[in-house]
Amino acid sequence: MSQHLHGSGTRGVGPGSVLTRGIWKENPVFVHVMGLCPALAVTNSVRNGLAMGLATAFVLMGSSIFVSALRKVIPHAVRISTYVLIVATFVTVVDLFMQATVPTVSKALGPFVYLIVVNCIILGRHEAFASKNPIGRSFLDATGTSVGFTIALLMMGGVRELLGSGSLLGVKVTPAGFEPWVVMALPPGGFFTIGFILLALNAWRRRRARSDRSVRELMNPVTRTERAA
């Protein structure tokens, strides 16, 4: 979790950045490699990934408001257990709501809705941000992180549903001759998908770092000649 404590020195960060950084630059799944149980377990289709993303978003946003509002009341020694209690309350709400309104999705996600309680993204954001910042900023931070998490789930779900069953959101999109890679919808496919996404991100980041360096090297001679002149 120590990786994710970047929120401590956030005084100088503007509200726009608080909202947007969780979406991609500090994406909880792809950059911090957190919240993996749900990211892998329920993403065999886009629909399940979306439902899980929205449920987690509701819990994270709601509980962040509470944690932030109570941040001066909660004693330091029992803060984690207090956060867990707040989160568990919201998860119970989401679970009952989903059972009542979308029973098929609720059945597909099964016990993984409960596991939102132990999603380390949520506790990480509370500990790193909501417990030190006013309600408005905490809500923005929670919203950004939730969007980032949902995007990650959609990407995973998209890849796995497309390759594993040849469809997207239940609609067949591949040509008739396409043989679905069944393994992608099964557990190993989850590991392979996240592995390859991380691999691609690594390669992309390295390439960008290298081009940054070459740009700097190109700039340097120019400044030197200017100084000489």
Next chain:
Amino acid sequence: MSADIFWIFLSAMLVNNFTLFYFLGLCPFLGVSGRVSTALRMGLADVFVLVVTSLVTWALNAFVLRYAPYLALISFIVVIASTVQIVEMVIHKFSPTLFRELGQFLPLITTNCAILYLAIFQTNRGYGFVEGLAFALGAGAGLTLALVLMASIREQVDLNDIPEVARGSALIFLIAGFLSLAFMGFAGLLSGA
């Protein structure tokens, strides 16, 4: 009856392996799978907490949740966390050696999704005292097996020349994918029962 219990154990350990089939407990799976000796101790601590959880869940289900089922989630989290804390203190007092072996992992495990999943699964499937115990032992054995396998592979991989781009979690996930693929072969065991 005893055959059933054996199958519960075997299915939790191999066929529906917590880590490789349900993706539970991935944080320690990535974090402490660097060396076999650490992985083994982590696994044993897992078994320990899972057994305690199973007993607590059974007690909660039998005496409390019958009257207030909507409290399930909250009471599981709170009661399990505090029980593990108490057991940890007791071990610290009476067996400092055992505490040194397992202690550092115990607080980590409490917030592990495998623990909560065990409690929920045991409740949903209506396991009794003995079945719950077999399930917890099987799940613990499965977690330990996955951790030790992963650590053994990583110890070998460390000696090889891996392209820099694949180092870190990307490689671990790909290895885990192949392990998971291999474990799918155990699925045939259940249909034979």
